[in-house]
Amino acid sequence: MAREIHGMVEKRGAGLWLTHVFMILGVLVIFFPIWLAFVASTVTQPEIVKPPMPLLPGDQFWENYSKALFSGVNVPVATMLFNSLVMAIGIAVGKIVISLLSAFAIVYFRFPGRMVFFWMIFLTLMLPVEVRIVPTYEVVAGFGMLNSYGGLIFPLIASATATFLFRQFFLTIPDELAEAARVDGASPMRFFWDIVVPMSRTNVAALFVILFIYGWNQYLWPLLITTDPEMNTIVMGIKQMFPSGDDTADWPVIMATSILAMIPPVIVVVSMQRLFIRGLVDSEK
The missing domain is CATH 1.10.3720.10 (MetI-like)
Incomplete structure (x- = not known):
């Protein structure tokens, strides 16, 4: 009986772990285009049109957002x-x-x-x-x-x-x-x-x-x-x-x-x- 309960706990733990892995992967897939849009909003025009596009934010955040807002x-x-x-x-x-x-x-x-x-x-x-x-x-x-x-x-x-x-x-x-x-x-x-x-x-x-x-x-x-x-x-x-x-x-x-x-x-x-x-x-x- 104890072995059966232990096996059920292990299966549940493995299933829970896999569930969280797939959830995290799904969130990353959904969030990645939003991250690219945010990065593109913080760089200059040449940095966007010239490949490869940067994956880290640039230093034009305030300039681009203030220009857009006002x-x-x-x-x-x-x-x-x-x-x-x-x-x-x-x-x-x-x-x-x-x-x-x-x-x-x-x-x-x-x-x-x-x-x-x-x-x-x-x-x-x-x-x-x-x-x-x-x-x-x-x-x-x-x-x-x-x-x-x-x-x-x-x-x-x-x-x-x-x-x-x-x-x-x-x-x-x-x-x-x-x-x-x-x-x-x-x-x-x-x-x-x-x-x-x-x-x-x-x-x-x-x-x-x-x-x-x-x-x-x-x-x-x-x-x-x-x-x-x-x-x-x-x-x-x-x-x-x-x-x-x-x-x-x-x-x-x-x-x-x-x-x-x-x-x-x-x-x-x-x-x-x-x-x-x-x-x-x-x-x-």
Whole structure:
């Protein structure tokens, strides 16, 4: 018996060791292109175009990053980062607020055709932005919201996925809580803010991370409704930094911009990592 237990421990130890080795190798493979981009953002243009490319950071860190942040190629990167930040936060918060309210209404209010409305919302998953982009553009242009934060945010704040996820979670909340709140004289909105929203905290955190990255990575919609360079987002800016024709790309500045564009999503994911994981896997809300 002791030998069997000893053999199981050895097998588990070997398997755990191999698992960690493969995980480390996977992280290195994923991280290596990011490291190359960082190195390229700290060297001069000749060092990049002349092989072999260096694998250690250079001495042009402050020069390249200050040029990207405050000068850029067309627009300072600081301006584009701010535009992307406003857009990503606006989309994430808007989607969560609207989805919370719509899911609450579908679950806790009894009105004719409520399930019809729910499935109509759910069917909008089949209509991505690319399918409805022309009529959406006409509506936004008709309201005079071109080249504005409202035009960037409002057409993208409806979310059938978030509504569905919140509805499924609300169905797991015991009916006794709603009955107790009704007996205590709480209004529906008081029950919503004091009980339902706090219980949805981990779900909100998980969705905020996903929706923030979704808003941050938007390219087609901002490209369509913004003609003012001052309203460019960071994803648009990186694309526009690549020259056309025989012009030479300023690779250190482009790589510095790419690294700067990764920082806000990384900060959001790392700072909300615990709540994000709990919101995805924790069954006891």
